[in-house]
Amino acid sequence: MTLHDITATRRGFLAGSGLVIGVAIAPKMLAAAPTGVQAGGDAALTPMNAFVKIGTDDTVTVLSKHIEFGQGPFTGLATLVAEELDADWGQMRALHSPTDNKVYANLSFGLQGTGGSSSIANAYEQMRKAGATARAMLVAAAAEEWGVPAAEITVEKGRIKHAASNRESGFGAFAERAARQTPPAEPRLKSPEDFVLIGTELPKLDTHGKTNGTAIFTLDITPDDLLIAVVAHPEHFGATVKSFDDAEARKVQGVVDVKQVPQGVAVYADNTFAALKGRDALSIEWDLSKAETRSSEELAADYVRLFREPGLEAANNGNVDEAFKAPGLQTVEAEIVFPFLAHAPMEPLDAVFIKAADGSVDIYNGAQFPGMDQTVAAQILGLDETKVRVNTQLAGGSFGRKAQFGSPYMQEAAAVYAASGANRPLKHMWTREDDIRGGYYRPMYAHRMRGAINAEGQITAWEQVIVGQSIMGKADLDETSVEGASNLPYAIPNLKVTSHNVPLVVPPLWWRSVGHTHTGFAVETFVDELFQKIGRDPVEGRLALLTEKPRHAGVLRKAAEMADWGGQVPEGRARGVAVVESFSSYVGQVVEVSVGPDGAPRVHKVWCAVDCGIAINPNVIKAQMEGGIGYGLGAVLFDAVTLGKGGRIIQSNFHDYRSIRINEMPDVEVEIIKSAEKPTGVGEPGVPPVGPAVANAWRSLTGAPVRQLPIVNIVSA
Amino acid sequence: MVTFTLNGQERTFDGDPDTPLLWVVRDFEKLTGTKYGCGVAQCGACTVHLDGMPRRSCITPISMVEGSEVVTIEGVSGKEADAVKTAWAGLDVPQCGYCQSGQVMSAVALLQMVPKPTDADIDGAMAGNICRCATYHRIRAAIHNAASSMEG
Numbered sequence: 001m002t003l004h005d006i007t008a009t010r011r012g013f014l015a016g017s018g019l020v021i022g023v024a025i026a027p028k029m030l031a032a033a034p035t036g037v038q039a040g041g042d043a044a045l046t047p048m049n050a051f052v053k054i055g056t057d058d059t060v061t062v063l064s065k066h067i068e069f070g071q072g073p074f075t076g077l078a079t080l081v082a083e084e085l086d087a088d089w090g091q092m093r094a095l096h097s098p099t100d101n102k103v104y105a106n107l108s109f110g111l112q113g114t115g116g117s118s119s120i121a122n123a124y125e126q127m128r129k130a131g132a133t134a135r136a137m138l139v140a141a142a143a144e145e146w147g148v149p150a151a152e153i154t155v156e157k158g159r160i161k162h163a164a165s166n167r168e169s170g171f172g173a174f175a176e177r178a179a180r181q182t183p184p185a186e187p188r189l190k191s192p193e194d195f196v197l198i199g200t201e202l203p204k205l206d207t208h209g210k211t212n213g214t215a216i217f218t219l220d221i222t223p224d225d226l227l228i229a230v231v232a233h234p235e236h237f238g239a240t241v242k243s244f245d246d247a248e249a250r251k252v253q254g255v256v257d258v259k260q261v262p263q264g265v266a267v268y269a270d271n272t273f274a275a276l277k278g279r280d281a282l283s284i285e286w287d288l289s290k291a292e293t294r295s296s297e298e299l300a301a302d303y304v305r306l307f308r309e310p311g312l313e314a315a316n317n318g319n320v321d322e323a324f325k326a327p328g329l330q331t332v333e334a335e336i337v338f339p340f341l342a343h344a345p346m347e348p349l350d351a352v353f354i355k356a357a358d359g360s361v362d363i364y365n366g367a368q369f370p371g372m373d374q375t376v377a378a379q380i381l382g383l384d385e386t387k388v389r390v391n392t393q394l395a396g397g398s399f400g401r402k403a404q405f406g407s408p409y410m411q412e413a414a415a416v417y418a419a420s421g422a423n424r425p426l427k428h429m430w431t432r433e434d435d436i437r438g439g440y441y442r443p444m445y446a447h448r449m450r451g452a453i454n455a456e457g458q459i460t461a462w463e464q465v466i467v468g469q470s471i472m473g474k475a476d477l478d479e480t481s482v483e484g485a486s487n488l489p490y491a492i493p494n495l496k497v498t499s500h501n502v503p504l505v506v507p508p509l510w511w512r513s514v515g516h517t518h519t520g521f522a523v524e525t526f527v528d529e530l531f532q533k534i535g536r537d538p539v540e541g542r543l544a545l546l547t548e549k550p551r552h553a554g555v556l557r558k559a560a561e562m563a564d565w566g567g568q569v570p571e572g573r574a575r576g577v578a579v580v581e582s583f584s585s586y587v588g589q590v591v592e593v594s595v596g597p598d599g600a601p602r603v604h605k606v607w608c609a610v611d612c613g614i615a616i617n618p619n620v621i622k623a624q625m626e627g628g629i630g631y632g633l634g635a636v637l638f639d640a641v642t643l644g645k646g647g648r649i650i651q652s653n654f655h656d657y658r659s660i661r662i663n664e665m666p667d668v669e670v671e672i673i674k675s676a677e678k679p680t681g682v683g684e685p686g687v688p689p690v691g692p693a694v695a696n697a698w699r700s701l702t703g704a705p706v707r708q709l710p711i712v713n714i715v716s717a
Numbered sequence: 718m719v720t721f722t723l724n725g726q727e728r729t730f731d732g733d734p735d736t737p738l739l740w741v742v743r744d745f746e747k748l749t750g751t752k753y754g755c756g757v758a759q760c761g762a763c764t765v766h767l768d769g770m771p772r773r774s775c776i777t778p779i780s781m782v783e784g785s786e787v788v789t790i791e792g793v794s795g796k797e798a799d800a801v802k803t804a805w806a807g808l809d810v811p812q813c814g815y816c817q818s819g820q821v822m823s824a825v826a827l828l829q830m831v832p833k834p835t836d837a838d839i840d841g842a843m844a845g846n847i848c849r850c851a852t853y854h855r856i857r858a859a860i861h862n863a864a865s866s867m868e869g
Contacts, residue, residue: 072812206811207810208806209814219753228744272740273744346754346762399849432756631849654760661847665853
């Protein structure tokens with residue numbers, strides 16, 4: 001497919017989309033700004049409702065209110081529609097919906113947004129209803145046209161049929177007439193036992209374009225006369241520009257302008273290389289008076305000091321203080337320090353701005369909270385919100401990075417566009433260095449754990465103190481700091497969990513699985529150490545404390561069974577196990593580990609069992625478990641963003657912020673627990689168990705508990 | 718002025734000779750399948766074929782490309798390319814998809830050189846291509862499938 005084709009299909013799509021919510025885009029802009037939306041074909045598309053359009057060529061295009069950056073909402077949401085529409089999978093397409101915080105709200109958030117592994121969970125009924133509504137309207141249209149009772153019409157695999165009169169049609173022929181029908185007030189939904197598409201391994205809708213280079217991401221949008229902008233950022237958090245000299249930068253061939261913006265110094269050029277070269281040629285003096293000047297090591301020492309201070313109470317069951325005073329106890333203690341983690345999505349943050357003839361502005365970006373991006377951009381550009389359209393694009397990953405309250409990235413991008421004078425289309429892009437050093441990290445945390453074991457070998461008390469930044473910016477208890485710990489699944493009679501919110505200028509953010517990235521590790525390694533102390537098998541020990549938690553127990557039992565837990569393990573290897581619930585999905589994992597040639601853990605195999613309720617697409621669920629395992633494993637083995645002496649950010653690119661690579665990726669086997677529960681998410685829940693499972697295997701293999709991450713630092717220390 | 722062949726067509730570039738091939742292909746030739754991921758040859762998202770060999774275009778100045786043949790994801794063809802793309806689709810390898818042009822280009826080059834690669838061959842050829850979605854498990858399987866499909 002050429003750019004011309006993309007432009008043409010984009011035009012075809014927009015011709016239809018205007019009917020849905022009245023988004024008008026100046027026609028001139030269309031030719032200038034081909035976008036990557038996966039259009040439903042050249043045919044005219046008729047909207048059935050806000051989520052479903054039917055083409056004259058029989059294609060069904062689902063408007064995804066959730067951004068597609070790898071977790072599969074295009075395929076998942078289209079499956080839900082297709083199921084109730086009785087469509088054929090081959091006719092299904094998906095596009096990003098326009099931005100609208102009401103029509104396209106995430107029903108779990110109350111505004112449009114993707115995150116918290118919520119896409120399928122919140123849209124499960126909504127999208128099925130959208131499909132069922134469209135089906136009812138098509139049937140009504142066919143009944144009208146054919147002059148037969150609607151009740152006698154059947155729909156199967158995209159064909160509308162009336163058996164008695166031997167009539168049959170595709171959807172396209174009835175699309176316009178269907179759109180004029182009154183939608184049913186309460187469309188009838190199928191019973192799960194009648195599902196024909198849900199639960200099957202349908203091929204993903206976005207695979208083709210992502211295999212042959214035709215999928216268009218924000219970075220690929222290249223309208224004519226495009227200006228490229230990059231910003232020089234400080235190497236310390238909280239630093240601001242004191243002064244700068246741009247004389248050398250302006251000499252670079254292709255550099256058009258240099259401007260100071262609140263976030264740093266922006267260089268504008270006719271092409272990307274000139275922008276980067278110009279940025280390198282800047283000479284900037286930074287004001288560090290409000291910057292963080294402590295190193296990570298100093299921060300950790302400050303965090304650990306807070307263990308002894310009274311914290312915010314997150315859980316307090318029984319009486320922990322009394323329980324630790326009981327005679328004849330064995331106690332186990334552990335302190336674990338977690339580093340800052342960058343998300344490092346493959347596509348660094350970027351956005352394209354194009355002004356239309358009427359002065360309104362189109363923004364193209366990987367928008368995880370598009371409505372928020374729209375509000376922020378409108379404020380900075382001095383435009384009414386209705387004059388700013390956020391066109392969500394395929395994004396090269398996110399892992400939480402693109403979901404930011406207050407849209408700080410968009411604040412920078414819009415400021416850069418505004419400072420340019422907004423006379424030319426502009427692409428603002430971050431480099432990998434901007435990304436690794438850009439903050440909004442998974443915060444540093446320190447955990448202190450204490451456990452009590454009585455003479456009978458029972459765990460009687462558990463105390464956990466968690467110190468770190470509040471991702472939500474709260475002064476009181478932040479649930480995201482303690483989730484997974486305050487609701488400890490294990491039946492331990494005395495439980496106390498407290499937390500301390502640490503103020504820091506390093507901006508924090510959720511990172512794939514949020515609080516569970518550290519609470520899962522702390523809880524699952526510590527409970528394992530307690531079982532070791534008791535001399536109890538880690539699987540049996542957990543199951544004995546999970547009698548009230550059947551779904552935890554179910555995935556744990558399944559993973560153990562898949563791995564033949566207790567069976568023969570190859571010489572020089574050891575196994576570890578962990579089970580974590582996150583985002584209402586349950587994942588158990590068993591890993592097999594040896595000491596690699598470099599002295600670091602080599603993970604050979606992961607057996608993973610997941611219970612996410614009704615499985616919409618097992619293929620996507622398995623892919624998310626595999627990917628979550630790789631993402632979590634890479635971080636636990638290799639990754640930390642560290643502040644060096646004086647607070648300077650040490651890491652800058654993939655050479656020192658290592659990503660897991662193919663030679664380090666274990667073999668992964670996934671099984672999905674059959675369930676009739678409502679579907680829950682899979683984008684994040686694969687991540688939390690792998691780290692502690694590896695640490696548990698490592699302790700079993702070497703005798704050394706993992707008290708500090710990443711593991712590679714301990715090994716090389 | 719640098720003259721080279723891009724996907725079989727002769728092209729010229731008369732801008733800054735230090736400009737990396739990546740930005741010539743993307744900004745000037747408007748072929749956007751080749752991606753930027755790191756700029757320092759660490760991630761492989763920018764992999765193209767230069768005179769038949771996989772090459773990180775982000776660190777390849779255009780001045781080095783004089784007289785060479787460049788093939789990008791948009792132009793890669795032949796039985797290995799067909800086999801790889803088919804195998805990729807068969808296993809639904811991509812997640813976000815951003816790195817996959819580079820993965821495909823590296824995999825095609827591997828199969829052109831080693832028609833029946835072992836796991837160690839795959840590690841050697843593909844370790845330079847980062848996938849943050851960690852689709853590695855399926856990449857490995859897809860390369861084996863592509864190799865098998867070319868046997869018959």
